[in-house]
Amino acid sequence: xxxxxxxxxxxxxxxxxxxxxxxxxxxxxxxxxxxxxxxxxxxxxxxxxxxxxxxxxxxxxxxxxxxxxxxxxxxxxxxxxxxxxxxxxxxxxxxxxxxxxxxxxxxxxxxx
Amino acid sequence: xxxxxxxxxxxxxxxxxxxxxxxxxxxxxxxxxxxxxxxxxxxxxxxxxxxxxxxxxxxxxxxxxxxxxxxxxxxxxxxxxxxxxxxxxxxxxxxxxxxxxxxxxxxxxxxxx
Numbered sequence: 001x002x003x004x005x006x007x008x009x010x011x012x013x014x015x016x017x018x019x020x021x022x023x024x025x026x027x028x029x030x031x032x033x034x035x036x037x038x039x040x041x042x043x044x045x046x047x048x049x050x051x052x053x054x055x056x057x058x059x060x061x062x063x064x065x066x067x068x069x070x071x072x073x074x075x076x077x078x079x080x081x082x083x084x085x086x087x088x089x090x091x092x093x094x095x096x097x098x099x100x101x102x103x104x105x106x107x108x109x110x111x112x
Numbered sequence: 113x114x115x116x117x118x119x120x121x122x123x124x125x126x127x128x129x130x131x132x133x134x135x136x137x138x139x140x141x142x143x144x145x146x147x148x149x150x151x152x153x154x155x156x157x158x159x160x161x162x163x164x165x166x167x168x169x170x171x172x173x174x175x176x177x178x179x180x181x182x183x184x185x186x187x188x189x190x191x192x193x194x195x196x197x198x199x200x201x202x203x204x205x206x207x208x209x210x211x212x213x214x215x216x217x218x219x220x221x222x223x224x225x
Contacts, residue, residue, distance in 0.1 A: 006154075033213065033214075035216075041218070042202060042216040042217060042218050042219050043155065043202070043216045044216070045213035045214065045215070048212060048213060088154050088155075090154075099145065099157055099160055099168045099170075100145075100147075100155075100157060100204075100214060101157065102147075102154035102155050102156070103154055104153060104154050105153070105154050
């Protein structure tokens with residue numbers, strides 16, 4: 001079945017430093033979604049990427065979808081303590097219904 | 113507009129017992145998916161319900177079953193509980209017509225002892 005790998009597993013940064021998490025699939029993806037889960041919380045949707053080479057920005061967050069639609073990345077500029085949490089990429093299904101295959105997540109810790 | 117609601121929030125069961133978890137989707141959504149999230153891992157897809165039928169299923173045994181009601185709410189049943197079933201169970205709702213974001217509930221934390 002479809003597998004999604006995410007690295008790194010953990011990342012400690014000093015507040016103000018940048019952060020990047022990478023997501024890779026062995027198969028071509030129809031779309032990729034990113035979610036954030038705060039400690040003790042539930043996944044919250046951040047964005048969906050659909051097109052090859054797509055780049056989307058949300059304030060300090062930049063999301064990219066690879067040209068081959070097999071990889072994606074999330075980059076946070078100048079991290080803040082509010083960015084703490086686990087960031088998951090999730091591959092959307094090829095059929096209707098939005099079955100998601102999640103990566104293992106990258107846990108971001110920010111030192112003030 | 114209520115989001116996705118799940119009940120109960122926490123549950124402790126004994127090995128071999130059965131459990132039922134409940135989910136009410138976001139208003140206007142017609143599709144409910146269930147995920148199991150073990151500690152420190154990403155959510156794993158269990159199954160999805162649409163029009164009261166199971167439409168897709170992940171790699172979970174038949175001990176995991178579900179139901180969707182005419183009002184789109186859903187139940188997840190797990191029989192013959194194992195210690196390894198201890199996890200956060202997440203319900204996610206979406207609109208089938210659009211392959212877009214899933215809205216997750218706060219989850220049910222199941223502990224099997």
